[in-house]
Amino acid sequence: MSSARTTTNHETIRKWVERHKGHPAMVRTGNSGGVLRIDFDEPGGNDDDRLERVSWEEFFRVFDESDVAFLHGEGDSRFNKFVEKESADR
Numbered sequence: 544m545s546s547a548r549t550t551t552n553h554e555t556i557r558k559w560v561e562r563h564k565g566h567p568a569m570v571r572t573g574n575s576g577g578v579l580r581i582d583f584d585e586p587g588g589n590d591d592d593r594l595e596r597v598s599w600e601e602f603f604r605v606f607d608e609s610d611v612a613f614l615h616g617e618g619d620s621r622f623n624k625f626v627e628k629e630s631a632d633r
Contacts, residue, residue: 549612549626553603556613563621567602568594576605579625 550556560567564584569577570593579602582594606613609625616622 547614547616547620547622549614551612551628553599553606556606556615557599559613559615559623563619565621566596567599568596569602569605570594576608579605579609579611581623583621 560581563581565581566584568580568582570580571577577595580594582596606625610628611625612628614624614626
């Protein structure tokens, strides 16, 4: 089983997402925010029609306001989720 790491570093997150052919995205929940997600290109992309790709600027604004960290798999794993900031390695 592969391991996972957490981070709050914007550049680390951006590099991981781009290396895995993903894009910053959200499921909107209101006027100024939403649930953060990563939208991956095919194959195995997301099939949630509520998913909206957003700019990195907007993504990281919501990320910082939400006070979360990014948990991600290592190597080729696309595993990822957003977790409470206290668990971040930074």
